Amino acid sequence: MTRISLRDGDWPDPPASPEAAPFVAAAREGRFLLRRCTACGKAHWYPRALCPFCFGETAWEEASGEGTVYSYTVLTREDPPRAIAYVTLAEGPTMLTSLVDCEAEQIAVGQAVRLVFVTSKNGTPVPCFRPAGAGDPSGAEPAP
Template sequence: MRIDSRDGLWPDPPESPESAAFVAAAREGRFLLRRCTACGKAHWYPRALCPHCLGETAWEEASGRGTVYSYTVLAREAPARTIAYVALEEGPIMLTSLVSCDAESLAVGQAVTLVFERSQNGTPVPCFRPAAG
């Protein structure tokens, strides 16, 4: 079963002052994470205070690389789609969607790379696809 791109079909993410820098960078094709300036841990979903120690956080550019931690194929949806937890190279595990892939060839531990798809209003939505090679 082929899982295609849903570019332009994703629901619009909520806007907030905390997400403005992320969205601005994503429009430029850059993927940002927040990292705690106190404990040094990166985290997803970006927030001003660290979920580990409540320290201050700062934006940093992330690699956009990760591995599939877990996934499920929603085959009954039309069109089918895949939801996954991706372990980012920087450490956090992110709930996301896998796109542009063959559902039968997906595997836990598989390398994936970031791709920004657009929501209905054009806001970039971070998704992942299998890494080349």
């Protein structure tokens, strides 16, 4: 089996920007933020001040951190191996991210995943996902 680890502290540092500062500040508190358009109501990822759908203004909102795997690939030639995925968030947008803390052979399209923040080399939180139920204090898997 190919184990995909958290690699905490081993992620590249995301570029700092004033526009991303509220996202990073919330992530340091364990909260995941998205932007939602105040005109058309659509949420989007990557957060930006203007809506990519209608160019309306957007506002920050707290997201659930839940999603499903839309597509993925496992990079087994990397050491340690990595899993890159498109995850469709419960709020609607699909984001490119990494899957962590799982067995590569058990990843599946449509699988429920949950947000986990890992840290970059300088300590900045990076949003990744792991299978739902993994790492839960109760150890219980969510109902289908």
